[in-house]
Amino acid sequence: MSQPLADARRLVVKVGSALVTNNGAGLDLKAIGEWARQIATLRAIGRDVVLVSSGAIACGMQRLGWTRRPSGVHELQAAAAVGQMGLAQVYESAFVAHGLQTAQVLLTHEDLADRKRYLNARSTLTTLLGLGVVPIINENDTVVTDEIKFGDNDTLGALVANLVEADALIILTDQRGLYTADPRKDPDATLIETTRAGDPVLESMAGGAGTQYGKGGMITKVLAAKRAARSGAHTVIASGREADVLPRLARGDGVGTLLIADTQPLTARKQWLADHLQLAGTLHLDAGAVDALHSGRSLLPVGVCDIEGDFERGAVVACVTPERREIARGLVNYSSGEARRIARHASQDIAAVLGYEHEPELIHRDNLILLE
Ligand SMILES: Nc1ncnc2c1ncn2[C@@H]1O[C@H](COP(=O)(O)OP(=O)(O)O)[C@@H](O)[C@H]1O
Numbered sequence: 001m002s003q004p005l006a007d008a009r010r011l012v013v014k015v016g017s018a019l020v021t022n023n024g025a026g027l028d029l030k031a032i033g034e035w036a037r038q039i040a041t042l043r044a045i046g047r048d049v050v051l052v053s054s055g056a057i058a059c060g061m062q063r064l065g066w067t068r069r070p071s072g073v074h075e076l077q078a079a080a081a082v083g084q085m086g087l088a089q090v091y092e093s094a095f096v097a098h099g100l101q102t103a104q105v106l107l108t109h110e111d112l113a114d115r116k117r118y119l120n121a122r123s124t125l126t127t128l129l130g131l132g133v134v135p136i137i138n139e140n141d142t143v144v145t146d147e148i149k150f151g152d153n154d155t156l157g158a159l160v161a162n163l164v165e166a167d168a169l170i171i172l173t174d175q176r177g178l179y180t181a182d183p184r185k186d187p188d189a190t191l192i193e194t195t196r197a198g199d200p201v202l203e204s205m206a207g208g209a210g211t212q213y214g215k216g217g218m219i220t221k222v223l224a225a226k227r228a229a230r231s232g233a234h235t236v237i238a239s240g241r242e243a244d245v246l247p248r249l250a251r252g253d254g255v256g257t258l259l260i261a262d263t264q265p266l267t268a269r270k271q272w273l274a275d276h277l278q279l280a281g282t283l284h285l286d287a288g289a290v291d292a293l294h295s296g297r298s299l300l301p302v303g304v305c306d307i308e309g310d311f312e313r314g315a316v317v318a319c320v321t322p323e324r325r326e327i328a329r330g331l332v333n334y335s336s337g338e339a340r341r342i343a344r345h346a347s348q349d350i351a352a353v354l355g356y357e358h359e360p361e362l363i364h365r366d367n368l369i370l371l372e
């Protein structure tokens with residue numbers, strides 16, 4: 001049942017480090033040439049393709065003669081800077097051979113968290129697609145440290161799928177798809193052909209990375225599918241070594257694991273809120289406020305017992321239950337200092353407490369998304 005892919009006009013294809021660098025042996029020119037050929041085939045039948053490629057660190061390590069992945073952030077960043085040159089060079093020549101232009105786009109988490117930069121990135125990518133160019137995206141590893149990284153490119157792939165409103169995210173890796181357990185560890189593991197993106201049972205089946213070259217493993221792919229489904233994109237996890245994998249998927253053939261997006265997509269603005277990986281603060285709600293949010297109402301200051309963090313009006317914050325489960329997130333109308341003063345107060349008292357009132361709600365329901 002891979003029919004949804006046959007209708008997908010815009011695809012994000014993600015290729016992992018182990019695959020791109022042939023397990024750290026150096027850029028796999030044959031494999032890269034093969035994906036370029038397949039992507040050219042998709043372009044020829046009118047599909048838009050954005051490629052998210054890992055491999056900068058693994059390629060840099062190989063070029064620098066390092067056999068072990070360094071643990072120091074600056075060494076990793078240096079390796080990424082060296083390796084990204086290799087990636088750009090090889091992709092450029094591989095696509096030129098098929099008459100296609102490429103564009104390098106390096107993104108950070110901050111680019112996508114800032115609404116203006118997010119919209120800029122979206123316009124640039126859609127302009128490139130309109131020009132028939134294949135954008136090749138990676139994380140800008142040289143300028144980000146661990147705390148602010150996407151880290152694995154599965155997450156980045158899902159965010160890009162949401163950013164360009166793709167119909168499908170295709171994650172190519174070194175296994176045939178998602179198995180019931182890590183096939184490297186469990187010989188009885190079987191391939192799952194079709195499932196529902198976001199099914200919590202998948203998270204217990206998926207393990208970590210298979211080699212020192214990959215970062216995320218299967219768990220980040222399963223979570224990426226859940227994330228991509230929020231904008232309505234289906235996900236396929238398949239082997240990048242499977243013959244003609246991309247054209248076959250585009251024809252609707254069943255290859256690998258299909259994770260179907262079967263929930264109502266969020267609006268673009270709510271999608272952007274949901275995709276924030278780092279939040280500016282946390283609002284602790286009482287049980288009444290939790291119920292109000294579940295019935296689709298705005299968050300009023302009266303239902304907030306405590307505030308964590310230092311944030312400005314307009315920041316994206318988490319809303320947690322008394323048990324500290326994040327149930328929603330949204331754009332706050334008051335800074336953390338103001339919020340601490342009006343917490344537990346009725347909205348009609350805001351002006352008396354602060355001397356002014358922005359809005360009666362702490363977070364308006366239009367700026368709020370429920371996560372469960
Ligand atoms: N349930 C599972 N099904 C398939 N692979 C799994 C599973 N759990 C863990 N893995 C591991 O995930 C690895 C792929 O992830 P990773 O090494 O990060 O590759 P990539 O660089 O392509 O992202 C596989 O080689 C496999 O060992």
Ligand SMILES: N[C@@H](CCC(=O)OP(=O)(O)O)C(=O)O
Nearest residue numbers: 017054055056057153215216
């Ligand atoms: N941005 C990093 C990719 C991080 C990574 O290893 O991702 P992945 O192989 O997709 O798990 C790089 O280019 O080396």
